[in-house]
Amino acid sequence: MDTHKQLTIGLFGFGVVGEGLYKVLKQTPSLKASIKKVCIKHPGKKREAPAELFTTDRDAILNDPEINVVVEVINESDAAFEIVSRALKSGKSVVSASKKMIAEHLPELLELQKQTHASFLYESAACASIPVIRNLEEYYDNDLLHSIKAIVNGSTNFILTKMFEEKLGFQDALLLAQQLGFAESDPSLDVEGYDAANKWTFLLTHAYGITVETSDLVFSGIQHVQAGDAEVAREKHYDIKLVAQAKKLANGKVAAFVLPQFIRQDDHLAFVKNEFNGVVIESGFADKQFFYGKGAGSFPTASAVLSDLSALRYEYKYEY
Numbered sequence: 001m002d003t004h005k006q007l008t009i010g011l012f013g014f015g016v017v018g019e020g021l022y023k024v025l026k027q028t029p030s031l032k033a034s035i036k037k038v039c040i041k042h043p044g045k046k047r048e049a050p051a052e053l054f055t056t057d058r059d060a061i062l063n064d065p066e067i068n069v070v071v072e073v074i075n076e077s078d079a080a081f082e083i084v085s086r087a088l089k090s091g092k093s094v095v096s097a098s099k100k101m102i103a104e105h106l107p108e109l110l111e112l113q114k115q116t117h118a119s120f121l122y123e124s125a126a127c128a129s130i131p132v133i134r135n136l137e138e139y140y141d142n143d144l145l146h147s148i149k150a151i152v153n154g155s156t157n158f159i160l161t162k163m164f165e166e167k168l169g170f171q172d173a174l175l176l177a178q179q180l181g182f183a184e185s186d187p188s189l190d191v192e193g194y195d196a197a198n199k200w201t202f203l204l205t206h207a208y209g210i211t212v213e214t215s216d217l218v219f220s221g222i223q224h225v226q227a228g229d230a231e232v233a234r235e236k237h238y239d240i241k242l243v244a245q246a247k248k249l250a251n252g253k254v255a256a257f258v259l260p261q262f263i264r265q266d267d268h269l270a271f272v273k274n275e276f277n278g279v280v281i282e283s284g285f286a287d288k289q290f291f292y293g294k295g296a297g298s299f300p301t302a303s304a305v306l307s308d309l310s311a312l313r314y315e316y317k318y319e320y
């Protein structure tokens with residue numbers, strides 16, 4: 001795809017992220033990217049966009065030769081996989097935010113991309129506004145990456161912040177996270193650690209070049225954390241955070257897990273509150289680096305989709 005080419009987008013999903021992208025693209029005309037059609041599931045819903053933009057027919061996008069990019073931001077993993085594979089097979093580039101689907105199918109989708117002239121990008125699928133995937137992929141040599149410690153789920157971090165700093169009950173904090181559009185439609189994916197573990201699998205791929213399945217990881221969410229736990233932790237100058245961690249061992253293997261942890265209050269990750277995410281990387285020569293930004297929400301997530309759309313202009317691809 002040359003740098004001057006118009007990106008004609010078929011968008012799947014018009015929820016928090018899809019609608020965010022629609023609004024963001026209206027404010028970024030210099031990108032020369034426009035949405036031609038949006039495929040949605042529930043046509044009756046009131047939406048702030050012209051009715052003729054919407055369809056319930058996947059083929060109206062997938063069979064349209066003028067659409068050269070598919071942006072897929074739906075919530076269902078199986079449907080997302082079908083859409084993404086069909087789009088790649090027909091030579092359309094794909095930008096996806098479906099973390100669960102990516103965790104389940106990354107190797108085959110990267111293989112599919114290799115066979116076509118398309119690109120498959122998913123920066124928005126982990127840590128939303130933090131450009132973590134391309135950084136891990138491009139900046140660090142696998143061998144020099146000693147460890148990564150990160151908060152990769154905005155909802156649980158939001159809930160813990162509200163519980164411990166504003167004394168909100170768990171259910172009220174969760175409800176707020178849902179109302180603000182941070183939580184998954186099935187919030188147990190956030191609360192029980194699945195979302196963080198799913199994201200961690202492909203972040204590990206980009207960090208260390210390894211293939212990991214969610215079931216390979218030891219993980220838990222915040223379902224067992226009690227309001228009183230923070231009192232004890234804070235007296236000793238610790239906070240409780242859901243932390244994803246990976247470390248390169250002396251034998252070359254990578255140890256990785258996602259668990260709630262006590263984090264010292266002077267640790268970089270203790271600075272990460274509410275729906276923010278944070279990533280601390282320790283690597284040879286660079287030493288310690290800290291990346292910080294909003295990890296959930298409409299515009300922060302759309303900003304990462306936007307960065308992928310820009311990257312498509314120079315046919316950026318991940319190859320394994």
Ligand code: HSE
Binds near residue numbers: 126153154182
């Ligand atoms: N439910 C996810 C989170 C949304 O809270 O991090 C962003 O991936």
